[in-house]
Amino acid sequence: MSSQRHIYLQTIAIEEAIQKVKHYLNVGQLVGKETVSTHEASGRVTATPIWARYSSPTFHSAAMDGVAVKAEKTFQAREGSPVYLKKGRDYIEVNTGNPLPQGMDAVIMIENIVQVDEDTIAIEQPAFPWQHVRRIGEDIVATELLLPQNHELSAYDIGALLSAGIFEVEVWEKVKIHIIPTGNEVLDFRLKPEPEAGQVVDSNSQVLAVLARKWGCDVETIPPVPDEPVQLEEAVARALNSSAHIVVIGAGSSAGSKDFTRQVMERFGQVLVHGIKAMPGKPSLLGEAGGKLLVGAPGYPVSAVICFEQLLKPLVYWLAHKPLPEPEKVDVELTRRVPSKLGVREFLRLSIGRVGDKYVGTPLARGAGMITTLTKAQGMTIIEEQKEGLEEGAVVPAILLRDKKELEQVLVIVGSHDNTLDLLANELMGLDRPIRVSSTHVGSMGGLMAIKKGSAHLAGTHLFDPETDDYNFPFIDKYIPGLKFKLINLAIRHQGLIVPRGNPKNIKGIIDLTRKDVRFINRQRGAGTRILLDYHLKKAGISPEQVNGYEKEEFTHMAVAVNVLSRAADCGLGIFAAARALGLDFVPLARERYDLLIPDYAVDDEKVQAVLGLLNNDGFKKKILTLGGYEVDLTGQEMKRKDEG
Secondary structure, X not given: OOOOXXXXXXXXXXXXXXXXXXXXXXXXXXXXXXXXXXXXXXXXXXXXXXXXXXXXXXXXXXXXXXXXXOHHHHOOOEOOEOEEEEEOOOEEEEOOOOEOOOOOOEEEEHXXXXXXXXXXXXXXXXXXXXXXXXXXXXXXXXXXXXXXXXXXXXXXXXXXXXXXXXXXXXXXXXXXXXXXXXXXXXXXXXXXXXXXXXXXXXXXXXXXXXXXXXXXXXXXXXXOEOOOHHHHHHHHHHHHOOOOOEEEEEXXXXXXXXXXXXXXXXXXXXXXXXXXXXXXXXXXXXXXXXXXXXXXXXXXXXXXXXXXXXXXXXXXXXXXXXXXXXXXXXXXXXOOOEEOOOOOEEEEEEEEEEEOOXXXXXXOXXXXXXXXXXXXXXXXXXXXXXXXXXXXXXXXXXXXXXXXXXXXXXXXXXXOOOHHHHHHHHHHHOOOOOOEEEEEEOHHHXXXXXXXXXXXXXXXXXXXXXXXXXXXXXXXXXHOOOOXXXXXXXXXXXXEEEEOOOOOOOOOOHHHHHOOOOOEXXXXXXXXXXXXXXXXHHHXXXXXXXXXXXXXXXXXHHHHHHHHHOOOOOXXXXXXXXXXXXXXXXXXXEEEEEEEEXXXXXXXOHHHHHHHHHHOOHHHHHHHHHHOOEEXXXXXXXXXXXXXX
């Protein structure tokens, strides 16, 4: 087998890809029938119609505790003019569920009986025929259609089946999926490995397996198979010879010289689809071999999930003879503009929370390899092929990835990144009524703009104004004039130059950023840290053009620290806590105030009140101090303008 690169022959729409596969697969031949015990059949799908063997109830029975009577003997009863009935002749005592005695056709409740003596009762109200009687077949009549074919069995159906004398049912087999992860660099998670450079732990196979099990599938996964054609062929051959209906090959579906999935699929069968008009998920492969479905899932985690959710899920439900469930959706207002490519359907992950009377959705990072964007997302919206993107403030439908009730407990924080926000997020989830934090790092100015639009509960900000020697207030007054708000201090933090351990280039301060051998990594425009840098550059008489890497941006302090750790940069401006977290060194530059801007519309929100409660908790303050590089003397206090003392 050659190791040549493969070019996508023709990407097609997702709906077209699904229909193409359905055309080639014979669902009746691929998924067979089996007989299972009724009491174990919940969630299974009937393969044939089911007809009742017994009626239910199988006899006329009392529906109430009381006495069974012949109704016509009570017709003369009136209030003040009772009818007297004799035990054994005119009435027989019965309890709920007892068979109706021979010759009787009604039941009088015990509450409506006056006991005259041991053998005589009086009634002042007539009974009518079949009063308080469950008649034969009231619920189920023998021989009637109880359940049709292709019906998914519920707990209630199990009760009906057993009542009707059905002790075994013929159902469709569960769809069986065999997943084969591949790659020389992919390590078996079962061995609890410690990956070295260039290696990754297999997680995709387990994400996909959990998804498929939620759809009712039986799933088998195996340890990763190396990028060796012979070994991959052997693994696929074993899977095709097993009881699996679907064989998934993880990774290797793209166009690299080590991507063998297409070749293997063509070795055993035919490729039906290679490439869909979607992002992420473009490299997805679909094929057929021996009547079974072959799937080539992309290697990047989010691409693999899109392949499974958008392509495989509809096919699994079709094979299982079940209707595809309609996802729950809400309309969300986007917090920023999102460009997109024409001709490609993009699945955009969103962090969603309710702010006031609307849901707001903040787009998360779009990288196909970023599985954490799915752990942080509450929903996903689709940018259709004919659109070049979505505008800030656009209201779009979002498919929910979590229960809608959770959105009410999402605290939306937009603005500057700080490590204490992660600490805060964890503490809030530990409350009796847990609160999930949606924290979007768009810089302090981005946070102010989110508050201006009513799209966040809180904004993290640390904007220093040298003219007034004050933090945040001058910027709020300038960009959100008239806003009613509270400004609460989160912490005083230490900013400085993050450098590798041992500071090998002996970087001592801002002046060293002008050295040709020093590569700098910056924060994004609008970030308070970027504004702080520009202030110190100006103070030192240094122009941005003199700084090697000034134009290279990251969105968080931890991302800056990772750049330094990986030697992609020699230094970057950030907080001490980020340097400490990754074992890096730190050159102090400034102490600054990091505040939370709380607009008047969110002050009374219970989630915001929970935050204020934590900020005034001594235990939480101690946890901030353990991060290093923080002071908590002002934590939880409302800040005042300089001129207000």
